[in-house]
Structure formats: C-alpha cells, structure tokens
Amino acid sequence: MHIETLLAHTGCLDDPETGAIVAPIHLSTTFHRNDDGTYPRGFIYSRDNNPTRNLFEQTLALIEGGEDCTSFSSGMAATHAIIQALAPGSHVIIPDDVYHGLTNLADNMFGNWGISFDRAKMTNLDDIAQRITPQTQLIWLETPSNPMLQIADIRSITQLAKKHGVYVVVDSTWTTPLLQKPLDLGADLVIHSVTKYLAGHSDVLGGAVVAKAHTPLSEAIRDIQKSCGAVMDPFSAWLTMRGMRSLSSRLKTQCQNAHAVAQFLAGHPLVEQVHYPGLSNHPGHSIAKLQMSHFGAMLSFQVIGKARRAFSVAAQTKIFQRATSLGGTESLIEHRASIEPESSQTPENLLRLSIGLEYVNDLLQDLDSALKD
Numbered sequence: 459m460h461i462e463t464l465l466a467h468t469g470c471l472d473d474p475e476t477g478a479i480v481a482p483i484h485l486s487t488t489f490h491r492n493d494d495g496t497y498p499r500g501f502i503y504s505r506d507n508n509p510t511r512n513l514f515e516q517t518l519a520l521i522e523g524g525e526d527c528t529s530f531s532s533g534m535a536a537t538h539a540i541i542q543a544l545a546p547g548s549h550v551i552i553p554d555d556v557y558h559g560l561t562n563l564a565d566n567m568f569g570n571w572g573i574s575f576d577r578a579k580m581t582n583l584d585d586i587a588q589r590i591t592p593q594t595q596l597i598w599l600e601t602p603s604n605p606m607l608q609i610a611d612i613r614s615i616t617q618l619a620k621k622h623g624v625y626v627v628v629d630s631t632w633t634t635p636l637l638q639k640p641l642d643l644g645a646d647l648v649i650h651s652v653t654k655y656l657a658g659h660s661d662v663l664g665g666a667v668v669a670k671a672h673t674p675l676s677e678a679i680r681d682i683q684k685s686c687g688a689v690m691d692p693f694s695a696w697l698t699m700r701g702m703r704s705l706s707s708r709l710k711t712q713c714q715n716a717h718a719v720a721q722f723l724a725g726h727p728l729v730e731q732v733h734y735p736g737l738s739n740h741p742g743h744s745i746a747k748l749q750m751s752h753f754g755a756m757l758s759f760q761v762i763g764k765a766r767r768a769f770s771v772a773a774q775t776k777i778f779q780r781a782t783s784l785g786g787t788e789s790l791i792e793h794r795a796s797i798e799p800e801s802s803q804t805p806e807n808l809l810r811l812s813i814g815l816e817y818v819n820d821l822l823q824d825l826d827s828a829l830k831d
C-alpha cells in the first residue's frame with residue numbers, strides 16, 4: 459500500500475464492539491489480571507505498554523519500513539534513550555551542524571555516561587572516516603541539517619559505517635517518512651521529534667525511534683523506554699495519529715510554499731545567501747534529489763548585515779510568527795545563533811524559516827516588507 463494511503467488511515471480501525479472508525483484513547487494506567495495470574499490481553503501497566511501508544515508505534519514502524527518503534531515523551535527523550543543504550547566507553551560521531559539539543563547533550567552529558575564523541579563534517583566522507591575509532595558505535599546524521607541545510611549522503615555514509623560495524627541513526631524530524639526513508643538507504647535507526655511535522659499542529663510534544671531490525675541496540679532502547687519511563691502518553695499518541703492522517707497534504711503544500719519562498723529570497727537584493735537544497739546552486743542539491751522526494755519545508759537565509767539587521771527583519775514580519783520549533787501549519791521565523799549554545803557556528807545574520815500552510819503570496823509579501831522596512 460502507498461505511504462499516503464497508510465498515513466490517511468493512521469489510527470483508524472474497525473472497532474469490533476462499537477464500529478468506531480477512529481481508535482479510542484486508552485487512558486487507563488492499569489489492566490485486569492486473570493485469576494491464574496496471567497494478562498491474556500497483553501497489557502499490564504501503561505508505562506510498559508498501552509494500546510493507544512502501541513497503535514502509534516506499530517503504524518510508524520510500518521510507514522518507516524522498520525521492525526520496531528519506541529515512542530517517548532519528547533524528541534530529546536528519544537535522543538537520550540539512543541545514547542543511553544550504548545555501553546559506557548562507546549564513541550559517537552555527531553554532525554558539526556545539528557539541532558542544538560544534541561550539541562548540548564554531547565557537550566554537557568555524554569561524559570557523565572562514559573560516552574566520548576567527535577564532530578564531523580557530514581558532507582565529507584573522508585572527514586567521517588578519519589574520526590572512526592575501534593570504540594565508535596554510532597554515527598548520528600541529520601539531513602538536511604539544522605540550521606545550515608547541509609545534505610549528508612545517507613547511502614555512502616551507511617556503507618562506510620557497515621564496514622566498521624558502526625550503527626547509523628538519522629534524525630528524520632524535518633523530512634518525515636514522506637520525503638526521505640533512511641532505513642531503505644541503509645540506516646539502522648530513524649529518530650523523530652514527533653512534536654514537529656508528524657503531529658503537525660504545534661500542540662503535542664513527543665518523540666520516536668524506529669529500528670530497521672530487532673538488534674541489541676533496539677532492545678536496549680525498548681528497555682530504557684520501559685524502565686526509565688519517559689514514555690509517550692496516550693493522548694499525545696492519539697493526537698499524533700490524528701495529525702499524521704493529513705501529513706501528506708500538509709507537507710505537499712508546505713514544501714511548495716518553501717520552494718517558492720527560497721526562490722523569492724534567492725533573488726532578493728537585501729539577502730546575502732539562501733540555504734535550501736531545492737535550489738540548483740545548493741552544494742547538496744544533487745544528493746538531495748536522489749534521496750529525498752521533495753526538498754522540505756525548512757530553509758534559512760542570511761540577510762545583508764549583522765545580527766541587529768536579522769533581528770529587525772524578524773521583528774517586522776506580521777504573518778511569520780517569531781518563535782522556535784517547526785512543522786506546524788503556521789510559518790515561523792527565528793534568529794538561530796542567539797538561541798544556540800555559545801560555541802554555535804551559525805552565522806549571526808541567519809534567520810531560519812519553518813514554512814506553513816498560508817497562501818504563498820502572503821508569505822512572500824510579508825518577507826518582502828520586513829526586508830524593506
């Protein structure tokens with residue numbers, strides 16, 4: 459079945475008792491036990507296992523092409539579970555341009571867990587290869603990267619990793635399974651901040667990890683989910699499934715809008731540079747074309763001038779809301795360098811855009827008048 463059909467039916471079932479088309483939310487934290495001590499329906503306690511969470515996990519695993527999915531209370535809880543699943547002494551390679559939550563975790567917490575790490579330029583295979591050590595267990599990819607929209611070649615990197623027995627995880631938050639299928643390109647794990655496009659309405663916090671196959675790493679992630687308890691709650695799982703039903707229409711429009719915004723900004727006299735892999739002069743354009751079905755709805759651009767100028771452009775927009783996060787129906791604009799750690803390499807004149815579902819000419823006009831003000 460096509461992924462768009464699967465998505466349209468997310469969270470739907472033919473409930474034998476009521477005939478309901480949409481699955482109910484199971485809020486119960488505990489479940490009946492038989493007099494012989496067994497749990498014949500498989501549910502014991504909602505931290506371990508919950509019918510609504512299960513349905514979400516099974517659906518996302520199917521859509522990503524994985525054997526297992528574990529869901530969490532946020533994208534960072536999912537990230538944390540992957541790192542915690544590694545044995546102390548492990549070495550991890552992370553991108554030099556990546557969501558700053560991972561940078562913070564690496565800088566401030568990996569050491570406490572006995573995990574060492576190196577940063578690599580994920581657009582350069584030699585740079586990654588040079589950083590692999592006998593202790594390396596995991597390569598972390600985010601493509602397009604945040605906020606510079608760099609493109610990593612998932613297939614080549616997973617081939618390199620396999621030669622060294624190293625796992626590869628891809629953060630697919632920005633692309634969703636509709637735009638990119640890392641497991642089909644050789645990755646072992648996919649992670650999502652469900653908070654963004656999957657839920658899609660800026661009103662759910664959640665995370666998920668999908669494993670291509672049951673491995674010691676995926677089993678360890680499942681153990682951490684159950685034992686540490688940062689699980690996705692049933693209402694968030696239900697809201698996420700509701701969001702996923704309209705993902706393909708939302709994302710199509712958002713991607714079209716983003717492409718138009720990128721082209722408009724690329725021709726604007728007050729813009730220094732636009733970072734969007736859909737532009738033919740983007741250094742990762744040809745790889746993006748191969749591994750993505752569309753170029754996404756996120757982009758960043760550098761204004762001519764310094765941080766003050768970028769702040770003043772963001773201050774003038776009326777339709778673009780000034781806020782962090784992404785993937786909702788409303789367009790957002792954000793000065794990234796000032797929200798990232800001090801070590802951030804993000805240019806001070808860079809603004810990141812999450813493109814929503816508004817009428818595209820309204821978005822173009824809003825940016826044009828903010829730039830001219």
Ligand SMILES: Cc1ncc(COP(=O)(O)O)c(C=O)c1O
Pocket residue numbers: 532533534535557559600604629631632650651652653663664665783
């Ligand atoms: C690419 C990416 N990965 C992970 C996360 C973390 O997700 P959450 O905020 O749900 O913890 C974010 C959050 O912005 C993100 O943008």
